[in-house]
Amino acid sequence: MKIDPDSAADLSAQIAEAIRSAIVSGELNVDERLPSETELSDHFSVSRPTVREALKRLAAQSLIRTQRGATGGAFVNRIRYQDAYADQVTNATLLLSMNQISFDTACEARFALERACARLAAARRSADHLATMRAEIHRQSQPGLTDEAFCASDVTFHRALVDSAGNPVLSYQLAGAVEAMQPLMNMITFSARDRARIVALHTRIADGMEAQDDVAVSRGLSELEDETRALATSVFAARAAKP
Amino acid sequence: MKIDPDSAADLSAQIAEAIRSAIVSGELNVDERLPSETELSDHFSVSRPTVREALKRLAAQSLIRTQRGATGGAFVNRIRYQDAYADQVTNATLLLSMNQISFDTACEARFALERACARLAAARRSADHLATMRAEIHRQSQPGLTDEAFCASDVTFHRALVDSAGNPVLSYQLAGAVEAMQPLMNMITFSARDRARIVALHTRIADGMEAQDDVAVSRGLSELEDETRALATSVFAARAAKP
């Protein structure tokens, strides 16, 4: 692990990168303890605050955790599924909100990915997953539900669908696509008739899951995609007409 | 933006979280300048080093950038596709290498996702993408290619396929699945016969793309999945037999 004091980059960034690559390459193993901050500042010939800034960068990426006390120090983290998942959602949300990604593009990607899970999900769905989907459909049918609650329930429904595939990698990848769209979906006002159509499609999808009929699930998702895009188009058009 | 000095968490973590949520919620806009470090340390009643540690956490996530000089300071970053992409690949790689995710699970997810792109990719593929795929197939046919180079070419081929869909969200999501598997693939030794079979399947996929026949592409991907998994199984079995 070496750094170049003459480089243009910040020292703390260089040090963070040196340690990060040692972790990613496997040079440092999970739960292994890094040298103390004093030792690191000695090794890199910088002050302790500089080392600390570097360590904070790594902590922000959940690559290390720190612990105080006599046997404390910085330890290499096992990347937890939960952390990576949260990161994934944050990143995807910001990408969608800050950049010029249209609702249509996001919607297209989301449903394409979701259909990718259809076959596995239909084949492997558990009674639990099915029950969750039914329960969310029931909730979505309740009158007086706010649009936000309706959207949140929608996300839960689709997460149950994705999780049914029983593949953690798929669940992880889909997290971004499904949850990142929630802020966009929240901008939509759902009329009673809109909700009825969505609930009907959800029911068809759940029926397909129950029958383990992946083609039906896939078809339901495609129709839901069309419905969602049409809804968004009309909402955005109406909003553009009278600001 | 407030913090609780009595909380168990580090002050720098709390401050980072306060600013982060201001950014994600849109309270702070892209390219907006944050207060100077001195002002922030005043506002939160902490020292400047503590504020700096918080800012480094955010910088590590590419949420802000800092600039020195008279008009310098910390600015809210527009999340660049490239940064999010790199982050996505790092996270996915660590998840796969550090946790108990089997080759089969990763492989299943990857090809399911890739098939999700097939229809759009076949419909929208440009001449450029097709040319890239053909060129990589040609490279893969060269004798004397190292296994690493073969894998790298494989990644390029599949990235071209995914990018053909013309949907940046799909490209982003797939990045993790495809590139994170490269280290796993690199553990495989490809015999000449293995390579020939893979090249044949790649050719069928490229032919399907040229004919804009998404069913053929999808079928090609499924067969490639079977081939890859069988290959991995035999390699791992052989490795287990004689260590």
Place this chain on the structure above:
DNA sequence: AGACATTTAAAAGTCTGACAAATGAAAATT
């Protein structure tokens, strides 16, 4: 007046040295 050089102020980057708080291990006491 306009172009160029100089000064200056603001801000991040870094360093030194210190103290506080947490924590586990060793030593002392009961």
Place this chain on the structure above:
DNA sequence: AATTTTCATTTGTCAGACTTTTAAATGTCT
């Protein structure tokens, strides 16, 4: 032997100073 106390180690935080970078303001010359 069990419990309490002490102690060394390590991270967390602070204060203050100095350096470097940067751009704007100022001054100077043509």
